[in-house]
Amino acid sequence: MRIGVVTFPGSLDDRDAARAVRLAGGEAVALWHGDSDLSAVDAVVLPGGFSYGDYLRCGAIARFAPVMSSIVSRAEGGMPVLGICNGFQILCESHLLPGALTRNDHLHFICRDQRLVIESTDSDWTRDFEPGQEIVVPLKNGEGGYVADEQTLDQLEGDGLVIARYLEVNPNGSRRDIAGIRNARGNVVGLMPHPEHAVEALTGPTTDGLAFFTSVLTTALTSVVNA
Amino acid sequence: MSIDTVGNAERNPDQPQPFAELGLKPDEYQRIRDILGRRPTSSELAMYSVMWSEHCSYKSSKVHLRQFGDKKPETDTLLVGIGENAGVVDIGAGWAVTFKVESHNHPSFVEPYQGAATGVGGIVRDILSMGARPLAVMDPLRFGPADAADTKRVLPGIVAGVGGYGNCLGLPNIGGEIVFDESYAGNPLVNALCVGAMRHEDIHLASAKGVGNLVVLYGARTGGDGIGGVSVLASETFDADGPAKRPSVQVGDPFMEKLLIEATLEVLHAGLVEGIQDLGGAGISCATSELASNGEGGMHVWLDRVLLRDPTLSPEEILMSESQERMCAIVEPAKIDDFLALCKKWEVEAVVIGEVNASGRLTVEWHGEEIVNVPPRTVAHEGPVYERPYHRPEWMDALQADAPTADRITRPVTGAQLQETLLDLIASPNLASKAWVTSQYDRYVLGNTVLAQPEDSGMVRIDEETGLGVAISTDCNGRFAKLDPYTGAQLALAESYRNVSATGAVPLAVTNCLNFGSPEDPEVMWQFSEAVRGLADGCLQLGIPVTGGNVSFYNQTGDTPILPTPVVGVLGVIDDVDRRTPIAWGPDGELIYVLGDTRDEFGGSEWAHRKGHLGGMPPLVDLDRERLLSEVLVAGSRDGMLTAAHDVSDGGIAMTLVEMALRSGVGARMWLPDDADPFVYLFAESAGRAIVVIPRSEEMRFTEMCAARGLPAFRVGVVDSGLGADAGFDAATQVLQFGDLFTVHIEEVRALHESVLPALFG
Numbered sequence: 001m002r003i004g005v006v007t008f009p010g011s012l013d014d015r016d017a018a019r020a021v022r023l024a025g026g027e028a029v030a031l032w033h034g035d036s037d038l039s040a041v042d043a044v045v046l047p048g049g050f051s052y053g054d055y056l057r058c059g060a061i062a063r064f065a066p067v068m069s070s071i072v073s074r075a076e077g078g079m080p081v082l083g084i085c086n087g088f089q090i091l092c093e094s095h096l097l098p099g100a101l102t103r104n105d106h107l108h109f110i111c112r113d114q115r116l117v118i119e120s121t122d123s124d125w126t127r128d129f130e131p132g133q134e135i136v137v138p139l140k141n142g143e144g145g146y147v148a149d150e151q152t153l154d155q156l157e158g159d160g161l162v163i164a165r166y167l168e169v170n171p172n173g174s175r176r177d178i179a180g181i182r183n184a185r186g187n188v189v190g191l192m193p194h195p196e197h198a199v200e201a202l203t204g205p206t207t208d209g210l211a212f213f214t215s216v217l218t219t220a221l222t223s224v225v226n227a
Numbered sequence: 228m229s230i231d232t233v234g235n236a237e238r239n240p241d242q243p244q245p246f247a248e249l250g251l252k253p254d255e256y257q258r259i260r261d262i263l264g265r266r267p268t269s270s271e272l273a274m275y276s277v278m279w280s281e282h283c284s285y286k287s288s289k290v291h292l293r294q295f296g297d298k299k300p301e302t303d304t305l306l307v308g309i310g311e312n313a314g315v316v317d318i319g320a321g322w323a324v325t326f327k328v329e330s331h332n333h334p335s336f337v338e339p340y341q342g343a344a345t346g347v348g349g350i351v352r353d354i355l356s357m358g359a360r361p362l363a364v365m366d367p368l369r370f371g372p373a374d375a376a377d378t379k380r381v382l383p384g385i386v387a388g389v390g391g392y393g394n395c396l397g398l399p400n401i402g403g404e405i406v407f408d409e410s411y412a413g414n415p416l417v418n419a420l421c422v423g424a425m426r427h428e429d430i431h432l433a434s435a436k437g438v439g440n441l442v443v444l445y446g447a448r449t450g451g452d453g454i455g456g457v458s459v460l461a462s463e464t465f466d467a468d469g470p471a472k473r474p475s476v477q478v479g480d481p482f483m484e485k486l487l488i489e490a491t492l493e494v495l496h497a498g499l500v501e502g503i504q505d506l507g508g509a510g511i512s513c514a515t516s517e518l519a520s521n522g523e524g525g526m527h528v529w530l531d532r533v534l535l536r537d538p539t540l541s542p543e544e545i546l547m548s549e550s551q552e553r554m555c556a557i558v559e560p561a562k563i564d565d566f567l568a569l570c571k572k573w574e575v576e577a578v579v580i581g582e583v584n585a586s587g588r589l590t591v592e593w594h595g596e597e598i599v600n601v602p603p604r605t606v607a608h609e610g611p612v613y614e615r616p617y618h619r620p621e622w623m624d625a626l627q628a629d630a631p632t633a634d635r636i637t638r639p640v641t642g643a644q645l646q647e648t649l650l651d652l653i654a655s656p657n658l659a660s661k662a663w664v665t666s667q668y669d670r671y672v673l674g675n676t677v678l679a680q681p682e683d684s685g686m687v688r689i690d691e692e693t694g695l696g697v698a699i700s701t702d703c704n705g706r707f708a709k710l711d712p713y714t715g716a717q718l719a720l721a722e723s724y725r726n727v728s729a730t731g732a733v734p735l736a737v738t739n740c741l742n743f744g745s746p747e748d749p750e751v752m753w754q755f756s757e758a759v760r761g762l763a764d765g766c767l768q769l770g771i772p773v774t775g776g777n778v779s780f781y782n783q784t785g786d787t788p789i790l791p792t793p794v795v796g797v798l799g800v801i802d803d804v805d806r807r808t809p810i811a812w813g814p815d816g817e818l819i820y821v822l823g824d825t826r827d828e829f830g831g832s833e834w835a836h837r838k839g840h841l842g843g844m845p846p847l848v849d850l851d852r853e854r855l856l857s858e859v860l861v862a863g864s865r866d867g868m869l870t871a872a873h874d875v876s877d878g879g880i881a882m883t884l885v886e887m888a889l890r891s892g893v894g895a896r897m898w899l900p901d902d903a904d905p906f907v908y909l910f911a912e913s914a915g916r917a918i919v920v921i922p923r924s925e926e927m928r929f930t931e932m933c934a935a936r937g938l939p940a941f942r943v944g945v946v947d948s949g950l951g952a953d954a955g956f957d958a959a960t961q962v963l964q965f966g967d968l969f970t971v972h973i974e975e976v977r978a979l980h981e982s983v984l985p986a987l988f989g
Contacts, residue, residue: 009574010482012397016674019691048672050395053482109390109667138671142394197671202805203688204671 001220003213004031004041006071006087008062012049013084013196020196021045024213033065043080043124043216044071046087048140048194058101058143059089068094080124080216081188085141088180088190097181097190098156099148104141105173113205114139114193115167116179120160123186127215127222135208137198139171139179144192146174146181156181163189230542231269233597240266249276255611262605270591270598273543274606277509278516281780284610287746288778291756294763295773302772304735307430312353312505314774315430316736318800322689323427324697325357328367328420328740328796330779334476335417339384344392344479346419348551351396352505355488356554358431358495359423362673363687364393366403366419367701367740367794371412373656373987378407381415383988388479389419390667395481396488399676400668401685404701404794407656408836413784418740418777418794422699424689431495433504435522435557435583440501442515442526442581443563445570446487446553449511450536453477453549483552483575490573491554499566502557512546512606514555515581516589519603522557525586526603530593532580542593557583617752627710629842631835638906645905646969648834652878652910653885653976655837659983660889677804681886683726683874684799686807694803700726704877705790706831707845712754713761715831716793717848720765721914722876723797728857729872729917731808731864732799737766739776739795744788746780754791755780762793768850771797806864811890812920812946813870819895819944821880822856822933823916825908832912833877852915855938860917868929871920881909883918884944884963888973889980894951894961897944905968920946 003026005017018028029041033051038044051062062068072094075081083091091097104110115136118129129135148156153176156162164180172192180191195209236242246256249272259267259275267275281287295309306323307315313327331346347364354361366389370378393400398421435442453476494500502522504514511533519526530542540548558566563579570577589606591599629635639648652658661680670679677696678686684698702722708715720737727734739762744751766773782789801807812819829835830843863869871891875883888895899908921929933940951960954970961973 009486010395012395012485012672013674016672019674049397050482050485053395053480055482108387109394109669111666111669111671140394140669140671194671197674200674203674203676 001026001217002029002041003027003216004029004038004044006031006033006044006046006067008033008051008065010050010053011047013047013194016196017045017047017084020199020209020213023199024210024217026213026217031067033067036066036070038070038074042220046081046083046090048085048087051086051090059086059093062090063093072096075188078185078187080219082125082212083190084194084196085192088192091188091190096188097183098152099146101143101192102145102147103143104145109142110171111138111140112171114171116164116193117167118164120163120182122160123163123182123189124219125189125212125215126163127218128211134167136206137193137195137209138205139193141172141192144172144174146178146192148175159184164191230593230596230598233268233600236266236268242266244272246272246276250280251276255279258611263601268598270543270546271601273547274512274516274599277512277547278606279610283509283513285778286611287613287615287780288755289612290614291759294759298763298767299772300767300770302770305772305774306427309773309775311432312356314736315357316774316798318695318697320690320693320695321426322424322695323430324422324424324798325354325359326420326422326699326738326796326798327353327775328418328701328738328794329777330740330742331417331419332415332742332779332782335385336381336415338476339381340388340391341476341478343385343388343417345477345551346417347389347392348479348481348484349507350419350421351398351484352507352554354421354423355491356433356503356505358429359425360492361398361421361423361488362675363399363401363685364419364421365401365685365699365701368403369406369408369411369416369792371407372409373407375412377412379988385415385417386664386667392479392481394669396485397672399670399672399679401670401676401679401687402700405661405664408705408790410789414782414789416742416782416792420699420701420796422697422798429495431500431503433517433521434502435518435526436501437559438523438583438585439560440583441558441560441563441579442528442583443556443558443566443577444533444553444580445556445575445577447480447483447550448534448536448576449545449548450550451540451544451548454544454547477549477551479551486573486575487552487554490570490575493569494556494566497565497569499558499562500556501559504555506553506555508549510546510548510550516603516606518555518557519589520607523583523585524603525584526581526589527584528581528591530591532578534576534578542598615746615752616749617756618749619753620750626842627844631829631840631843636835636838636840642968645909646971648910649881649971650979651837652833652882653980654983655833656983656987657833658878658882660981661984662981663984663989677807678730678809681890682810683729684732686730686732686801686804688804694805696801696804698727698730698732698799698801699796701794701796702726703792703794704831705792706836706841708758708791708793709841710831710843710845712757712791714845714848715791716758716761717765717850718845718914719793719795720762721848721850721853722874723795724769724853724857725874725917727797727799728860729808729874731806731861732801733861734771734797734799734857736798737771737773737795739773739793741776741778742782742789742792742794743780744783748788751788758791758793762795765850769854808864808869808872810871810873810887812887812893815946815948816923817870817946818921818923818926818942819897819946820919820921821916821941821943822859822919822938823852824913824939825880825911825916826913827907828911828913834910846912846914848914855936856915856917859933859936859938862932863919863929868921868925869919870922873918875916875918876912879910879912880918881965885976887918888963889977892961892973893946893948894963894973895944896947896950896964898966900941909965
């Protein structure tokens with residue numbers, strides 16, 4: 001399975017995302033922000049970083065990159081897309097996911113090993129988890145506070161679209177401890193913590209993050225079998 | 228605006244020039260006139276003034292720094308030595324590593340966020356300009372008392388600046404130091420270290436070779452920031468009125484630096500570059516004169532082609548500007564289109580500003596008029612050299628005689644007093660958890676961080692296939708250096724060397740950042756000369772060369788200099804990072820050993836510091852013992868004999884055990900030798916020691932190795948998670964039991980340890 005990893009100017013975790021894809025058993029394909037051709041990939045990861053310096057507003061400029069128009073239209077057709085951190089911000093700016101990410105409530109950048117609970121396993125990127133499974137992956141952001149209006153938050157919760165919540169500590173003031181959400185179809189997932197940094201025991205706090213990347217491979221296998 | 232041309236300088240030889248305001252002494256100004264055979268133009272004066280500043284020319288330190296070359300140990304690991312942007316070390320398998328530490332002290336006092344941020348940016352470009360991909364950064368920081376008003380002003384900004392720049396640049400921050408001492412009040416130290424790796428064939432140097440080759444300036448546009456920063460900021464002492472120099476501090480753009488890294492690595496790997504130099508202190512003046520001086524010796528520059536952020540800048544300002552995120556490359560004319568295309572891909576602006584020639588002169592023109600015509604070596608390499616007078620201060624004898632003996636400072640004796648001493652150290656700003664700071668830094672990005680703070684060293688993987696990696700530590704106890712600069716510098720070296728060894732890496736090379744007061748003070752100059760001598764002798768004895776570094780003088784407020792602070796960074800290599808030794812011990816039953824000898828040594832210790840005392844002699848330094856200890860630690864890691872290892876330094880054995888227990892979360896029981904003075908045994912800061920933790924199955928093999936090599940090893944404890952009930956807590960509570968003297972509750976200690984910095988700065 002070919003999984004594209006997009007590099008925007010200022011992307012930082014693109015190599016890490018590609019490594020995670022490889023360790024999960026996928027083929028990582030480098031995608032360039034200025035190129036609208038998606039090289040026939042089966043899924044896309046928007047990695048963390050500071051695209052375009054995060055100037056103006058996180059993800060606001062990246063949204064207009066040529067690669068994003070192709071990704072938005074393929075995502076609307078059902079292609080799995082995972083946005084991590086800055087990638088989550090870009091998905092919100094692109095209106096593939098509702099809400100926005102704002103400055104951490106304590107105003108500091110924070111890097112910590114974060115405990116999460118996986119709530120929705122009905123997405124292309126969380127299929128390999130058990131509902132209610134607790135995991136620890138790194139979190140690192142300056143603008144990770146998830147916000148949306150009350151009605152949207154109610155709808156996310158009511159429709160089971162919250163894929164992960166912060167446990168023990170809410171590290172950034174996210175509303176209702178939301179760490180990640182999905183769209184109704186389950187192919188688009190945005191996540192503030194960084195599963196790509198928890199794929200090797202040597203460098204990560206755990207290997208809990210790997211299941212996000214194996215999930216999308218499982219999704220592909222299932223769809224092949226069903227076809 | 229009238230332009231001072233070379234012709235004008237010849238026609239008006241007696242025009243008064245503001246050389247003193249630019250930091251040049253009258254004899255230095257006269258020397259420029261002698262070199263040129265006329266008065267300099269205002270542009271030439273600008274160039275000489277910045278390049279001959281203390282910061283760029285090392286004019287006060289040069290005569291001492293020569294020892295690092297003269298006493299260089301026999302080594303075949305050094306691929307590029309001192310004098311380039313950074314030294315390069317062979318780590319095997321075709322890989323080379325470059326690393327260096329630099330200061331950004333004065334700008335960080337004036338404008339903490341930007342000063343610290345651009346300190347990170349500058350050292351990263353030094354590493355990049357050697358052809359290496361930057362892999363990680365570390366930041367040794369020093370501040371005044373933690374509760375001082377000015378510390379509250381500068382620390383949060385400096386930490387945010389280090390984090391803001393490094394995080395956005397995508398480099399993991401894997402370690403460093405944070406030290407508080409009265410002497411740094413009003414003069415914080417911000418040192419920044421970067422390490423990078425490359426294949427041997429990718430090493431590049433700063434030289435303008437090849438007549439007809441083009442000089443390309445690329446990266447950010449040139450603006451009015453940092454003008455005169457080098458000469459005015461870094462070479463003058465702050466007076467009591469405080470600086471009114473805010474505009475002199477540069478402003479950083481880490482996003483541009485990230486693009487600059489990627490663009491530079493692409494043009495280097497594509498073989499498009501003959502020579503390369505970063506722009507830091509002294510900006511275009513430095514880059515053009517150094518490139519020309521190292522290459523064919525001649526260069527012509529069209530200064531009006533430089534892309535500007537502010538079109539009103541004068542040529543003098545453009546030459547002196549320290550705008551960040553700029554690089555200068557030497558490119559063959561046939562390759563220039565490819566070079567510019569790759570810059571465009573990364574949205575980095577680039578422009579050809581000059582050409583290499585064989586004239587032996589650096590000439591600069593501005594809209595058709597010649598404004599600079601100088602021999603480049605006189606600017607870059609043949610600046611003034613001073614043999615500053617120095618002498619041992621008269622107060623040294625009294626200081627060294629004032630040892631913190633039992634009759635001078637009351638020592639704790641009972642279990643309760645010893646416990647109170649330990650808790651006081653745990654809650655001291657110097658030994659408290661630094662997590663409030665390090666959690667503001669990204670330590671995960673790039674996915675190769677194997678160890679980071681609070682481990683003994685930072686460690687990164689370089690080769691994912693083989694697990695080849697490097698470990699780095701920076702250390703310095705400035706109090707030791709005050710008590711005896713020669714020994715203090717060697718103790719800094721020894722601690723850093725030990726920290727690298729403790730993780731299982733073999734120490735290979737040394738970088739240093741020598742932070743001192745004014746070189747015009749003969750007592751400071753003596754401290755400096757002694758520290759350099761100690762460090763050079765120590766590196767020779769340990770067999771590891773100094774590959775580069777940085778000197779920062781004038782760190783004083785009024786007449787009071789900072790503690791002499793020779794920060795030493797040691798780099799080690801480990802064949803397989805999977806075998807690294809962490810500081811956290813494993814499960815129940817593992818055995819705790821102290822390696823090395825403990826003596827009644829409290830001069831300059833953290834305990835004495837807490838008592839407001841600084842006097843006596845620093846701990847003895849025995850570099851042969853350090854070498855032996857290092858070999859044992861590395862062998863223990865390589866042969867899988869160690870679960871954990873931790874260097875014993877600040878706060879002694881007691882604090883070292885606390886740090887290991889906090890990292891592990893599991894309790895332990897320790898006992899003291901029958902003949903030991905408990906206070907001395909627990910808190911002395913004797914050098915040459917480490918605590919190691921060994922699975923029972925390896926005990927025989929390990930102790931036999933220590934005995935065969937002659938390294939003292941004492942079994943002092945055992946990991947034990949079942950001590951809670953005995954200590955009067957519930958059975959699951961994890962405690963650290965110090966013989967029958969006292970016990971501490973690990974989670975209570977953790978809460979105390981982690982509460983200190985947030986309470987001060989959160």
